[in-house]
Structure formats: structure tokens, C-alpha cells
Amino acid sequence: MKLKKKFIYIGLSLAIGLQSCEKWFDVTANDQVRAEDQFASADGFRDALIGVYLNMGNQSLYGKDMTFNMVDLLSQQYAALPPTLARYSDIQQFNYTTVRSEAQIESVWNQLYYTVANVNAALTQLENSDISWHEGEQEILRGELLGLRAFLHFDIMRLFGHSGFADRPELANKLAIPYSTTYSKDYAPQLGYTETFALMEKDLAEAASLLKYDPIHAQTSSTAAILAQINRDGFYDNRQNRMNYYAVKALQARVWAWQGGTKMANAAEAAQEVIEASPATLLGPNQSLLNNKTIANEHIFSLKVSGLEDISNPLLDIANNTNYNALKIANATVENIYEVAIPTIGQADVRFNTLFTTEGTSKASIKLRQTNVNDIDYNTMPLIKLPEMYYIAAEYWQATDLQRAISLIEEVRQSRRIVQPLDNQLTPEEIQRELLKEYLKEYISEGQLFFYYKRLGLTQIPNYSTAIEADDNIYMLPFPASEIEAGNRVQ
Amino acid sequence: MATLSIGLMMLATSHSVRAHAQQIYLSKTNAKVEDVLIDIRKQAKVDLLYNKADLEKVSRVNVDFKNSSLSEALSSIATQTALTYSVLNGVVIIKMPEAQQQHVQGTVKTPNGQPLPNVSITAFNSVTKTTTVGAKTNEAGEFIVLVESLQDSLSFSIVGFERQTVALAGRSTLSIVMHERVEQIDDVVVTGIFDRRAESFTGSSMTIKKEDIRRMGSTNVFQSLRNIAPSMFLDNFDMGSNPNSLPDLQLRGAGSLPSTTDMGAGLKGNYLKDPSQPLFILDGFEASVERIFDLDINRIESVTILKDAASKALYGSKAANGVIVIETTKISGDKPIVSYNFRLNTDLTDLTSYNLTNAREKLQAEVMDGVYNPVRNSFDPPANYLELQQLYNQRLKLVEEGLDTYWLAKPIRNAVGQRHSVSVELGTRDLRVLTDVMYNDVQGVMKGSGRKNVSGSVSASYRTNNFLFRNIMSYTSNNSQESPYGTFNEYAQMNPYWRAQNSDGNIPFYAEITPSGDRITNPLYNSTLNNKLEQSYTNFTNNLYIEWMPIMGLRATARVGVDNKASGADEFYSARHTRFDSYSQGDALRKGSYQVNDGKSTYLSGDLNVNYSRQVNKHYYFANIGYNVSENKFSERVYFAEGFPSDRLQDIIFARSYAVDTRPAGADGISRDMGFLTAVSYSWDNRFISDLTYRANASSQFGADKRWASFWSLGMGWNLHNETWAKDIPAIEQLRVRGSLGATGNQNFNTNASIATYRYALSAYYNGFPGSQLVNMVNPGLQWESSFDYNGGLDLKIAGLGIRFDYYERYTENLVADITIPGSTGFNIVKDNLGRIKNTGVETYLNYAVWQQGRNFLSIQAGIETNKNKIVELSNAMKAFNDRMDALAADRGNNTPVKKYQDGMSLDAIWAVPSLGIDPATGNEIYVRQDGATTHAWNANDMIVAGVSRPSYQGTFGLYGEYQGIGLSVTARYLGGGQLYNQTLVDRVENVDMNYNVDRRVLTGRWLTPGQDALYKRLGLYSIPIEGGSTTSAQEMTRATTRFVQDRKELDIAAINVYYDFYAHTWIRNLKLQRLRAAFNMNDVAKFSSIEIERGLSYPFSRTVSFSLTATF
Secondary structure: OHHHHHHHHHHHHHHHHHHOHHHHOOOOOOOOEEHHHHOOOHHHHHHHHHHHHHHHOOOOOOOOOOOOOHHHHHOOOOOOOOOOOOOOHHHHOOOOOOHHHHHHHHHHHHHHHHHHHHHHHHHHHHHOOOOOOOOOHHHHHHHHHHHHHHHHHHHHHHHHOOOOHHHOHHHHHOEOOOOOOOOOOOOOOOOEHHHHHHHHHHHHHHHHHHHHHOOOOOOOOOOHHHHHHHOOOOOOOOHHHOOOHHHHHHHHHHHHHHHOOOHHHHHHHHHHHHHHHOOOOOOOOOOOOOOOOOOHHHEEEEEEOOOHHHHHHHHOOOOOOOOOOOOOEEHHHHHHHOOOOOOOOOOOOHHHHOOEEEEOOEEEEOOOOOOOOOOOOOOEEEEEEHHHHHHHHHHHHOOOOHHHHHHHHHHHHHHOOOOOOOOOOOOHHHHHHHHHHHHHHHOOOOOOHHHHHHHHOOOOOOOOOOOOOOOHHHHOOOOOHHHHHHHOOOO | OOOOOOOOOOOOOOOOHHHHHOOEEEEEEEEOHHHHHHHHHHHHOOEEEOOHHHHHHOOOEEEEEEEEOHHHHHHHHHHHOOOEEEEEOOEEEEEOHHHOOEEEEEEEEOOOOOEOOOOEEEEEOOOOOOEEEEEEOOOOOEEEEEEOOOOOEEEEEOOOEOOEEEEOOOOOEEEEEOOEOOOOOOOEEEOOOOEEEHHHOOOOEEEEEHHHHHHHOOOOHHHHHHOOOHHHEOOOOOOOOOOOOOOOEOOOOOOOOOOOOOOOOOOOOOOOOOOOOOEEEEOOEEEOHHHHHOOOHHHEEEEEEEOOHHHHHHHHHHOOOOEEEEEEOOOOOOOOEEEEEEEEEEEEEEOOOOOEOOHHHHHHHHHHHOOOOOOOOOOOHHHHHHHHHHHHHHHHHHHHOOOOOOHHHOOEOOEEEEEEEEEEEEEOOOEEEEEEEEEEEEEOOEOOOEEEEEEEEEEEEEEEOOEEEEEEEEEEEEEEEOOOOOOHHHHHOOOOOOOOOOOOOOOOOEEEEOOOOOEEEOHHHHHHOOOEEEEEEEEEEEEEEEEEOOOOOEEEEEEEEEEEEEEEEEEEEOOOOHHHOOOOHHHHHHOOEEEEEEEEEEEEEEEEEEEEEEEEOOEEEEEEEEEEEEEEEEEEEEEEEEOOOOOOOOOHHHOOEEOOOOOOEEEEEEEEEEEEEEEEEEEEOOOEEEEEEEEEEEEOOOOHHHOEEEEEEEEEEEEHHHOHHHHOOOOEEEEEEEEEEEEEEEOOOOOOOOOOEEEEOOOOOEOOEOOEEEOOOOOOOOOOEEEEEEEEEEEEEEOOEEEEEEEEEEEEEEEEEEEEOOHHHOOOEEEEEEEEEEEEEEEEEEEEEEEEEOOEEEEEEEEEEEOEEEEEEOOOOOHHHHHHHHHHHHOOOOOOOOOOOOOOOOOOEEEEEOEEEEOOOOOOEEEEOOOOOEEOOOOHHHOEEEEEOOOOEEEEEEEEEEEOOEEEEEEEEEEEEEEEEOHHHHHHHHOOOOOOOOEOHHHHHEOOOOOOOOOEOOOOEEEEEOOOOOEEEEEOOOOOEHHHEEEEEEEEEEEEEEEEEHHHOOHHHHOOOOEEEEEEEEEEEEEEEOOOOOOOOOOOEEEEEEEEEEEEO
16 A cells, blocks of 8 residues: 555656646757747847858858949949859859859858848747747838848749739749748749738838837837837847838838839838838938948948958959959949049049049949948948939939929939039930939949830840840749759759 | 486475375386386386485396286385385385484474475585485475484585585484575576576576676677577677777667667767667666776676577567576675686787788789870870879889888787786675775777776675675776777788888878879878777666565565766867868968867666465465566757867867857756566476466556557466476486567667657847757657567477577568658658568587586587568658669769668668679670560669578587696687678779788789780779769779679687696695686687678787686685
């Protein structure tokens, strides 16, 4: 009898022990942090968010390839690289299937989606988090993450999706890029363009409404009391370096402009809000560019890239003849772009007369050349700048209100110190041509030009062989083979 | 000598007098009495008790019973012979009347007063030492036994209790209390958790006793195991006989894919496990390979290899790769015993696999190769020509002067090591202590390399009433040294016309300075420096066992174990070491390097098992339930420093700075486990036996969704030797067929492969804020790699011949592998479960006692183990991996076959392009394309499985015996049925780098002139584009071709052991010695192989000769 009792006691204590054992199994090695531990406090969420921005500065992403290197090589703004000697010579010639290009494209794809995975992991945790948040913080973090998810997917689509979407209604039901919303090995389905854009717009709308708390917002819901709690350490300062409210609005403008048609009105409206309400201002008449070559006050969204100096300076160094990877632009091309033949336009343009260096018959943009740690835009990579909002708005108004369109372009031209004003009698076609000129002038080394061509579906890429007609073979970077194989993707 | 009839002692089944009513029909002429009695027993269904020796003394009988009663039959026999019979308790006792035999009655009980059935009783005469009769106790623990006189002694024995001998001293009734004892290996199968009755065990296991271990090797337990179960060990051609390299083991074939996760370079603490490695259990607790490697071989009592599901399922989630259970010596008796063992080991280098050119031949080979022909397109052809001629003449002069350095001999020696071990056993019946101390100094054949162990253990046991406490505490301190001479291949590659030592004995820094100023450093120079290449660890373990036996048959065991290890390693290279020769002037201060490793691990475990066994009539029940919990934690840190002004300052604190571009590195791991165990055995009449095991396990290593997993096994067997018909064939001692099936798991994996973890970006901040990023793809569904085993076996012992046969099929399922996933998930790989690997094989072990007389005997043994391994399904998910491998194989600078995994093929497949040999006209190799056409172009897509590197059969055979105290045993190992890619031919004959020494076959085998029928070709150079657009030229390599796939058959004389036991000499008793034995041992005596390939690349192989002396006081 006594024995039986003893066994019952042992059994009972075992059963109690088991109840608490699930936690006991949650252990991991020192050099890594378990996701549950990472997200056990607001600090962990902040660190995970910063991790996303740090990763965006990766050389395969906005630190190099997604901005001034690969994407700009595709836009043919640089002189032809020496074949085989230069790393990106294949890609520049739209040879996407060589061993080198495949690796380069795959790396961009993988890094973009790796960043998305980081965003998704943090978002999922944020939705399920049971920590007590100060008012505003959870909203801002979620808004930023949702905005980033849309931003990254939009760039993936701009690179790997079809061209000229606005004028090709047949694309609406074609399969777009996978829009990933979970961090899981079960990969996202490939949806049609309409559905993919809907997901993107949904994320953006949600982000915009959450970022009401963004301190940068003109009518921010974050009172001083709220900010005193959540921004004691200045974590929510320097909003232009993060996915802020106006970056979301500007991105909306981009996304709607890409879809074109009736969405152009929405795009213009969003652009207008950014122009009017955001703290970003165009270059002032007396403002010096010398320590602010990317014009930081025009940045709606820019990225701090750690070690940008080591990435950009060698590529912009055209003095060394054996630097095969140098991003040169022929003198003649530059002079052609900036209409140097007309002194009141070209010579006067601050972008022409201060942002280039010349070496023999070639020039190089010095926009991203890092020289001084004390520069206002040191290690800063612009991702969305104010002039683009003017251009998008102008593009919309040229259909209905020519004068308004002209005056929007004119505002940017004047800030660039072009003396000769635009003709008041421009036709819509001429406005389109002026806009193209502006894009060419404005977006040297910023990674937007190729996407502009692609959005319009230009069959002839400026400054490129006229014998080659640009179509989706050129505009669409191929999905990596591993993606097609392992994910059963269709492009 | 009187042999005892056991077959007839069936007292346990008590028949009443009613048996007499049974009628007997029997007709025999001139029959042996025993045969007649056997027939009577069968027909009358009655138990007979007699002494076999008595029956042999009487004459043969003629009987003709027709419907006779038992008493009629017995009287008939009694009248024909001098025998008498009587009936007692329903048992018929037949005896010689004149012997005046008496019978003794009594009861046998446990200490608790429970009757003990089935106790074997033998009576023997203490003066004549003759055993006379035998019997067993019945259900009630009662016995009845015939004795010749009441001055005889009775001996009582039963499994699980200590043998007890009682002198009758005139008594005819006895009341005996048996004491439980530590189980003997013959009777039980040691599983490490609880012992199972061998008689009713259905699993496939192999028990190796201490004598066999000591006979088969001298250095460590693995050396012995290799000569008993050879297929378990994988070849290590690289590390040879390095005393510090741990063996790679795989039981019953490869079940896991090789690990692809690299936990970080420079780790040395042996904290990470190989996924295919079996589980080691030392005295009931998990132990590392290293711990077993350094274990005092004299302390080992037994090694049990648990192979099939029925035997290993007890270990559930860790058992898929098999379990090796090692028990150390237990306290033997209650007398004080002191043993001393001394062993002197001599290691002799075995360089027979090397066939390098001598100085003259090398020079000749160089001339043939055109080394001294001017370089085409050289900058200044005449100067170049002159330089080369000068070089040739300089070398020729040295050769003519007689310089022929035998570099292979430079770093090696005949190493002499020694081992002393002492064990002392003291105490009383209740409290006993066993203490072991060992000093083991193993010296390697590379000068300066060695491994020193000092270890000690204290094992104490205390018994009180129903409790038994046992505690084993052990401590090991290890220090291992690598040779300051460097690796062996540095010497093997040196040209014989290079100078290792000047005539005055000085060792030059450069072995050669060419006329053009090229310098070749002399590896021997490094031996003059104070380099430090050592590792050490200390290991402390304490294992506590508490056993409680409240009632007969019920036993509860609780165990708690602690294992603590601290390891360190220092790797210091003096600034003057040849490795820094290439440092530029600017880096002069960076010369000298230091690497420090610092590691520790803790393993805590505890378990509780309760088991109950009971025999009811013919039914035997056994049940065990258990619970276990454990935590395993390790961490290791590595630091690199450089810039040492002097090699006398041998400490990292004298470094100028941390090494350029390094930061502290390391690895960490922690895992926690918990499990429940249920094991049930049932046997009926000792004839039909069955085992059922179920285990539930949970581990922190697995995804939250799959944390708990269950494992099970079912085994069935039939003891044919207990069948009535078999009992009539006295030669059959054992005949059992058995089979089992079940599932077990494997968890030798990176501890956080499946969990979402974050790592902080250490080098970058974003506006002053830190960021962390995901490390891997989460997979909450990741589960245990599991193994499904089928096993069928046969155990046979018949007339001195023992056969154990097993056939197995082992399926490894849910292999943990890196699965390719689309990059749009954010990652390209995820650790996931997939695929199946099948291993099949046969294991047969034979043992035959050729002759036995008293202590003298001669036995022969042989064994064969086969294994075939096949990927059942896998390759789709491994496609990315295979493609990468194809690309690697296609690289013109690649000279080794690559691993590829494809369905239907072996994991150990050698992939190569079929070759028709060398085209005599052009000297190019002719390959066969997939479509059958021939080509000169090598293409990875043409690769086929050209062979399998794992031998399909391996085995041993040998003999052992003893005559008048002289013992001899010889063991040989053989293997075959596999192939090898002959890398020596590739590297040293065909792809030779003429700047270094080559194989002799270069001179004769290579294609030189059109029309020559050659085995080997000559390869040219090709250019590799490098960064910045320029190119560099590199030697083209022979890519994987079937030309170099060779069949491998080997025979090793693995161990020869000769000993002399001084038992026959009376003087040893005068010295108060109980035992004295001297032994001479040789290991790896000779090797015969069908394939000529260099073995022992970084460290040569050696032969061991040892002498040992064991004395017991």
C-alpha cells in the first residue's frame, strides 16, 4: 500500500514537471538570439527594423547595384564597359544569361527577398506581440515595415516585371513577381499584376494611416508627450533616412504612376501632397552643392550606407586607366544631355557645372563620391527625391492643364539654375520630351532612369544603339534559374 | 571427468504420482541405459534424476515393454543393471546402490524471504573436486539433491544472484539465502539502461569481453574494435596513425548526408558530432568519442554494440546510428586486490606505400619532362636558357656528389611509449571501493608528436538492506602534442637532391637556392624552432547510481551524471618558421603567429527506471518504465594573434597585435532532452520470446511543432534449443531465431538549424543604432532524422561451434539536409527532412573450439560484415548541390572526384567519366560520352558511377589458444568489393608538379612519343582569367576518370598476441601474487593490397609492437 502511494507521488510530480517543460526546451547558442527573445521587448523590434535598413545598404542592393551601378548601367547612361574585363560588361549589354550576369542578378534577387523576409519576420512578431507599447511606437514601426515591404516588392517588380505596364492592358492577369508576406519556407504564390498591385497598395495605404504618428507628418498624431516617451534616444529623428510618411506617399505616387491610366490622378495627388506638405525643399538659389552633392534637403527617402566610400569611390575613379569597372560617361554624351550647346540651359545647370569631373574625353558623376565625413550627405544614398514628385505631377497635368505641368517642370529647372525658361506654348508631346530630358539630367547615378524608360516602355533607349529595339527581352531581368526551378515560377 | 546431465533435471514441472499410470511401449536391444530412460521419460512424462556417470558404468540393456507401467519398466532396468530406483516427491531417482548416496533437501530464498525458483544446484566433493549431481529448485524454492556423502559441498547459482557454495558438514536439510549480484556478461545483454536477460533477448547485439579487447590491440579500445567489427571504421588515409586523430565511425553503413554546416574554422575542442557517429554510453551515461579514445583499456569490462531496433530503441532519438555501450570494471569480490599493468609500446613507421624517386631518378624525370627546356615566349630566351642549364648543372653536381636526401625519414622516428595502470580494490562486504590510476604516454612516429593521459577513477559501492549505492568519479587529464616538424606531406614532396642538412650538421633555412634566386624553404628547419602545437583537456565525471529493490523482482534505479570538460589548444609558430618566408619587408613585424582555443562543455543527465520481472509457471514477464532528462552545453572561443619578437616568448601575451582581419571566433551549442521509456518482455517457457520497446523523446534541437517524437521496436524470437526435441540432441547448446523491427532517431545536428535566430550586425550602425538580421530560414516542422531497421538473426551453438548470423535492412528517413528553396523566401536553403537511404547487409561471426582440455584450448574465429548502401529517393531536392558539384568537377584545376547524390546510387559512389585510356597517337585521353561516342573532351554530364568507395564486405579471421600457460592469438582483417580513386597516380604520376618529388612510375608510365602505349598522359597549362582582365596560367589537372578507379582488396595481419601466464609456477604464490602474465603484442603487422596508393599523407601509418606485464596481488 505504502509503495503504491509512493508511485502515485512520483507520477504526480512528473506530470507537474512536464507542464513547464516546453519553455525549458527553448534554448539556443550564445552567438545568436532566438526570435522570441529578440522580440521580447520594443528594443528588439527597433534592432530588427534597423537590420532591414542595414541590409538595404548591401552592395547587391541600394549600396551599389540597385542604384548607381547595375540599374544605371542598364539605363545606358555610362559609356560601354570593356568587354570581359569589367565585371558588369555583360549586364550592360543586356546579356542576362552569362555566368557572370546570372550570378549578379541572382544576388540582387536573393538580397531583395532576404530583406523582405526580415521585414515579414518582424511584422509577424509585431502583430502577435504582447508587450505593452507606448502609444505611437507600434504604429510607426509597423508603418515603416509595411512601407518597406511595398518598396522592396515594387523595386523587384520594376526590375523583373514587364515593361510599359500602363499601355498594356493584357498584362493585368499575367503573373507578376511573388509578393511575399510571410517569413516561411512555404513560398508566396505568384499572383497576377492586378492582385500584386492590390497587395502593394494595401500595404502602402495601411502604412500611410499608421504613420499618422510619424513625427515628420505635417499633422502628426505624436504629441510632445508621446515623443518624450518613444523618442528619448532620438530613434525617431532623421526621418528622411527611414521609411517615413512622405516616403510612403511618394512611393504611392510611383506605384500609381507605374500603373498609369486612371491611377495617374492618384499619383499626382500623392505627389502634390509630398510637394506641399513634406519638409523636403528644392535646392535654394544660394545653396551650395559642394558639401551636399545629392542635395539632402530634397531627399524624401534616403539610405545611410555604411562604408559607401569604399563602394562608390573606386567605381567613380576614372583617372586610373586600368580601372575597368569605372563608370565613365563620354564628354559628348554629357554635353548632349545637358544641352550645353545652349549656354543658358546647359552651362548654367548646376548639375552640369558642379557634379562632374573630367578626365580626358570622359566625365564621371561625383554625386556619390565621398570626400568629407562632414558633408551633409556623407554616406547617404538618395532613394526618392523631391523632383520626381514634380515630374509625376507634371506628367499627369500635361493631359489636362498644360500650364500647370509646365510650371511644375519649370520650378525644378529654376532650382537647378537653368536660366532659359520653358516655352509657354509646349504641346503635351513636347512636355513629355522635356520630362525625359529632365529625367536624364536629374537621375545620373541614382538608379531611376532605367525604370522611367521601362515604365514608358520606350522602344529606343536614349544614348544607346538605335539598331536595338528595347522590349521585354531587355527590360525584364530574368528570374534566377533556382527560383524558376525550386519555386515553379513563370516569368 | 564426470559430466553432468542437465537435460533431465526438470524438477520445476512437478508431476504427481499419476504419471505412473502412463503405459510404456518400448523395444530395444543392446541399448544404452540413458537412451532407454530418455524414452521412458517422454512416454511416462515423468522427471528422472540420475547421474550420467553412473549410467555409463553399467552394461547395456535389452528391453521390450508392451503396455508396461512405469514401475515395471524401471524394475526391468534395475534388474538388468545394478541400478536402483526410488520415487521422491513425484521424481524418480535412479542411482547406484553401492554409492550409498544420500539426498539433501532444503529451500532457497532471497534476502527478503521470497522463495527463489530455478536455482541450479550442483554437488561436488571438496577432496576429489568431482562434481556429481545437479538439480534445480521448484516454484516454492524447494530442492532435492543427491550427494555421495554428507561431507560434500553444494553450490547454488542463478542469474542475478551471487553463486554460493555451502559445505554440508553432515546436514541433510539446508536453508539458503541468495544475495543478488552484479550481473555477469554471459547471462545478460548490457544495454546501459538496464540489463536484459540474454536468454530472452531478441535484439542483435555484439558483446566483446575484456579478454578479446586486450587480445586485439594495445593502444585504445578502438584499435581493438577495428579488429573485431571492422566495417564500423572509416579509412583515414590522411591522418594515418596520428595518436591524436579520433576515428570516424559508422555502424551498419552511412545513414546521413555529410554535414554541410561549417561551425567555424579553427575549432579544436571536439565538441561537435559527426551526423553519422554512433552513440557512446559509458557506464550508463553518454560519452564523447574522445572520452572513449582516452579510456584506460584495462578498466574496460565489456563493450556491447547494439545494432538493431530491438536493442537500441531504448535510446530512442539518439540511437539511429547504433549504440556502443561500454562498461568499466565492477567490483569483483570482497577480497582486497591490487593489479598492476605495465605496457611498453614501440611504434615503427610503415612507409611501404610510398614509392618516390631518388635523386638521380628525379633529375632524369625532370629532363624527360622538359623542365630544363627554355620557356617559350620567354622575355629573354638566351638568358633563360642559360639559367636553366645552370640550374640543371647545379643539381647534377649535387647528385653526382652523392646527395640523395631521404626526406621521408627526416620527421619520423621509432617511438617508444609506456603505460602504467594500477587498480586497488578494498573494502568489506557492504562498502567496497575500487580505485584506478593510469598514466599513458603514447608517442607518435612523427618526431615530437604524442598524447599523454593521466587518469584516475574511484568507484565505490555501498549496500544496505534494499538499497545499493554506487558512485563512479573519474578524472582525465590529457595533453596532446603535434609534431613541430610539420605535416608529413611537406617532406614527401621534397626533391631528393635538396639538402635537409649540411655536412656539418647545420640545418639550412633554404633547401635550395637556384641560380635565378628562387628559394625553397627547408621544412626540417622548423624542427629547430620553439614552435608550440598542443592541445589539452581535463575531464571530470561523476556518476551516481542508486538501486532500490523493495520486493523480489522489482528494482528501481536512479542515476545522476555530471560530465565537465575544459579544453584548450595553443598553436604557436615562431617568427622564423618557413611559413613566414613569403612575408614582405613591410610585414616583417607580423611574423610569428599564435592561435588560442578555449573551450568548455557540461553535460548533465539523470534518469529513473523502474523494472519488474516475474516468472509465473511458464510465463516470464519483464517490464521497465523510465524517465530521463539531460542538458548538453558547450562553447569554444578562438583567438588569433601575430607578431612575435622571439620564439622564447611562447605565450599569446607577447603578441604585437591580433592577426590582421581576424576577430574572436567560436561556437556555442546547447541542447536539452527529455524522454520516457517503456520496455516490456514476455517469454513463454523460455521458448517463445518477445520484446517491445516504446520511447517518447523531446529535444530543444527540433522545431516547436515536432518537439516530441516517439520511437519503438518489436522483437520476436524462438529458442529452439528449449524445444523437447532439441533437448534430446545434447550437442545443441543454443539455437535461436529472432527478428526485430523498429524506428529510432538521430539528433547529431547543429543545435539551432530549425529555429529563427537573429544575429547582430557587428560592424555597422544606422544613424548610431544597432541592427540585427535573420540568420536562417525557420522550419518549425523539422524533425528527427529517423532510422527504420529490420533485422533477422540466428544464434547457434552446437558442439563447440558458435555462429551468429544477422541480416539487416536499415532505412534512414527524413534525412536532415539543406533543401533548395526559391530565393523569394529570403533564403536559398532550409534544413528540412527528405529522402530515404537504404543500407542492407549481412553479419556473420563464427567461433569454433577446435580443442579443449582443462585450461588448454584452441579456437578459431571468423567474421564477415557486408554492407550495401543506396539512395532510395533524394536527388530532386539535391539538384542544386549536384549541379554545384558538376561545376566543381568540371573545373580544369580540379583533380579529385566529387560527391554527388543520385537516386539508386550509393552515398559513397565515385563519379567519373568513362575512359578508354590514352590515345597512343596524341597522348590525349579518350573519353566515352553518354551516347557512346568517343571524345577527347571531358564533360561533367558524362560522369557515371565508376565505383563505390566503401568496401562491400569486410571481415576478420584468426585463431587463439593457450597451452600450458602460453597463449597465442593471430587476427587478420580483410576487405574487398569496393573501389578507390587512386589519387597517388593522379597527383604524383600524371598531374605531377615537377617542382616537387614524384612517384617512380613517372619515369615509365607517361606518354612521351606518338605511338607509345602509355597508362598516363601529360597535361599542359591553361589560363585562368583573374580580376582586372589579366590571366594567370595554371597546370591542368586530370579530372575524374574511370582510368584511376581501381578495385580494392586488402588483407591485414592486424594483431598478433603472445602471452605467458605464470599460473603453473609455485613461486608466484610465494611472492603473494595471484596472477602474473607477460604479453607481447604486434598490431598492423603487414598489409597486402591490390592497389598501390600512398597512405598516411599528413601523418604516416605505423606498426605497433608492445610488451606488457600484468600482476595481480
